[in-house]
Amino acid sequence: MADGQAIRGSKVGSGPAGEAERGESAPRRVVSYWCANGHESTPAFATDADAPREWECQRCGVPAGRDRDNPPEARRTEPYKSHFAYVQERRSEEEGQAILAEALERIQERRGR
Template sequence: MTGGDAIRGTRVGSGPVVGEAERGESAPCKRIDYWCTNGHRVRPSFAADAEVPAEWECPRCGLPAGQDPDDPPAARRNEPFKSHLAYVQERRSEADSTAILDEALGRLRERRGR
């Protein structure tokens, strides 16, 4: 029974000293502040030599956040779902659709021999 209790209370990856010596040096990083239109502040960290994006998504409300607290980016326009028929109706007038339907029905009737 002495061997069964040897690893009690430990977890995988833990050791007597967990830190810099075991994992190596951490990369230099910088924290950038972003603000959304609701006033939420987001502070993601980036590598010191990484290119910082102009906008970041706010994790609290989902709106875009910018680096200027006085002028945050505007919310993106949310387009409602459109069906295929709605897009077709935007492109064609009623007269066009009637002409196309008559042409298709004419070809179908020719194939059937009417």
């Protein structure tokens, strides 16, 4: 750059590398998790931390557990519902018509009709 604003002598990823500059890593342990599709995930945890009972599979996203022969079942996800769909679950068609008639009546009263 002509105006002298460029950072010279550095590149992406340059800087101190290795444990000597960053400090010592905490001791870790690797825990294996298996999903219903047979995938194995092996996250590392600090030795003094409690590993969770379930972990999300890194390949397919379903829950994975520590027992290889008995993995947790995939959770059933409900499709997106609109506000109107939830209202329809709570109200019958007749109730909806009655509420609509009351609202229209109130509007007409306010308008002086």
